[in-house]
Amino acid sequence: MRRALLRTTLVSVACLTAFAAGAASGRLVHPADRAENRAFAMYGNLPGCDDPAVLGEVTGRFNARENTYWGPLQALSYDRIAQIGYRSWGADFIPRRFCSGRVLMNDGRFRRVDYSVRENLGLFGLTWNVNWCVNGLDRQRSYAPNCKMARP
Numbered sequence: 289m290r291r292a293l294l295r296t297t298l299v300s301v302a303c304l305t306a307f308a309a310g311a312a313s314g315r316l317v318h319p320a321d322r323a324e325n326r327a328f329a330m331y332g333n334l335p336g337c338d339d340p341a342v343l344g345e346v347t348g349r350f351n352a353r354e355n356t357y358w359g360p361l362q363a364l365s366y367d368r369i370a371q372i373g374y375r376s377w378g379a380d381f382i383p384r385r386f387c388s389g390r391v392l393m394n395d396g397r398f399r400r401v402d403y404s405v406r407e408n409l410g411l412f413g414l415t416w417n418v419n420w421c422v423n424g425l426d427r428q429r430s431y432a433p434n435c436k437m438a439r440p
Contacts, residue, residue: 330383334405334416337387338369345418346403350391358427362394366401376440383407386440391422399423402431402438 335342347363354361366389373386384404391401403420410417421435431437 330407332375332383332407334383334385334407337371337385337389337405338366342387342403342405342418343369346391346401346420349418350420350422354425358425360394361425363401363422364392364394366391367398372402373440382409384440388439399425400435402435404438 343366350363369387369389371385372388373384375381375383376386377384384406386402386404388400388402390398392398400423401420402423403418406417406419408414408416419438421431421438423435426432426435
């Protein structure tokens with residue numbers, strides 16, 4: 289009971305802080321506002337699909353997950369990287385760049401990888417973040433069926 293009350297209190301404090309920041313800047317956050325017009329503006333300044341930092345993030349997180357939970361598979365290299373969408377859901381949503389390509393695994397097989405680079409969803413909301421799925425290796429079915437939910 290205490291944890292639920294503490295969680296509710298922390299969420300309320302976070303909402304009030306965001307509201308106060310918007311009020312202090314003279315602009316309140318409204319759900320219908322475009323991303324660029326919000327108190328914490330998002331401009332869509334995202335790295336490209338083939339940016340080494342983006343691919344490094346996908347590789348690092350995939351390899352760490354496989355090593356920890358599933359086994360010996362490791363991502364080695366990428367090819368056929370292409371952007372398949374940019375702000376596909378409209379200007380009112382968090383800017384995302386959707387990408388797809390092939391990843392070569394250490395078992396010698398190529399698999400399709402779908403990922404999105406998302407603005408202000410990284411550490412403390414200060415940087416971009418990557419959300420990814422490797423087709424055939426979505427063992428928890430987070431993006432089922434066949435990584436479809438990782439695409440626009």
